[in-house]
Amino acid sequence: MSPSAGLERLRRTCHLGQRGRWSPQPCCDVKYAWPPLASTTTTSSSSSRHGGSYHRRPPRHANNVSFPASSVAVVLSVVHEHPRIGSDGESEEASGASDEVISPVRLRPKTNNNRRTSQSDISKRLSLPADLRLPESFLNKQQQVLDGPLSRSIRRQSLSEIGFGKMETYTKLDKLGEGTYAMVFKGKSRLTDNLVALKEIRLEHEEGAPCTAIREVSLLKDLKHNNIVTLHDIVHTEKSLTLVFEYLEKDLKQYMDDCGNFLSMNTVKCFLFQLLRGLAYCHGRRILHRDLKPQNLLINERGELKLADFGLARAKSVPIKTFSNEVVTLWYRPPDVLLGSTDYSTSIDMWGVGCIFYEMASGRPLFPGSTVEDELHLIFRTLGTPTEATWPGIESRSEFLAYRFPRYTPESLGSKVPRIGAPGVALLLEFLKFEPKMRISAKDAMRHSYFDSLGPNVHKLPDTASIFTIPGVQLSRTAS
16 A cells, blocks of 8 residues: 555544544544644654654655655544443543543553642643632542543542532522522632522422523533623532522622612723623524523622523524513513514624613613513604614514504604713614614624724633723723
8 A cells, every 4th residue: 555545544544523522524634743743642652753853765656655854743633433421411531621531542641650730730620710729638639530531420520529519518698689499699618718609499399490490500501701600510409409600799780779870981881891792702602691681790899790690591593483482571672572573583682782781871771661562662662663664574563563553753862871972872773773683793793983992902802801901991980
């Protein structure tokens, strides 16, 4: 077999999958680079074989493959085609995200046996918070375990031994609120001494966990963003399911009340941008929040705003035809949903953003209706009764015709909230379009000229970074 044919056969029989996932493509990706790259699985012999210089050999026949005289690095990665799956739906094999993976040819990673595993090493391997305090006995025990490949079962066992998943790890303090299914407590973690929020969901033997709790857990465990509340832990007992969140002092409604419902325009702008930033992250992952309101936007002492309460959120699929109608708090519900539409997407959240923007800037809610009909009257009285020109197809909808709305003419939003200026009014109107598909997206809204004063660097931040890491971006303590 010629060398070129041999390389092609090797490439087709071994494929590199990302993070240990099987792919139907050829199985080993051979890449050449200068300077040499470190291979995913390395040994002293493989580094000498793949990291040294290769010299051109005389061709044996016409099909021989010649290598350049410069050094060549071969980057190899190993994938398990049939991994064992645990009860949580994840592979029991070594994680592709860990530092080492198990090779089917039994290559062993090079380790320094004289180096002691530190708390930083363990925190990194287990994806733990940097401020977590690990007991000395646990560090000594993990010295042997974490020197080898890190499987899902080992990681779960290690987290349990540290204290994750156990109610005794957390101390309940004050009760913060209560809903239909859950109570929320202020608490304290014994692992970090940090405050946490404990959302305790009661489990009924006949019904099990409420679907809202299942939605919230399944979505939040995959959302890692500075403007989305962090889910730290899940504690499951026979009688309850407790979600352990980062603790934030107050929600946006409480923040506005404390300020006499008069925020500075710089604060309004910073809060609005952070809201859009969190939503853009969710919408980019096909997730709708569906219950935006000031009470579901939490704020910490630094002024970081975070989306919370994903109990009504749902992963978006295309087409969307089966969503329930009762999903959004009345004041922040768009007219298409008020008229019975179940065919909606990210636009449902953008209408709510517009209502919250107005409320922050003016100090009062925009459409505080008491019933669906009252809410629609308030919307049409402010924005004008929709026509075929402003909302194509509306005059043929039986739900709309049944109300017999008067022909309201639109009011000037600029006169109702002059503090936001012309760019702010223009952006507000983009949020409040009648036709859902015409509403501005969160991603496009972040690029609106209204936010030019924040500078270009706010668009370059990593997902987990705060906008307040940018010099000059901060909340104003005095109203303007």
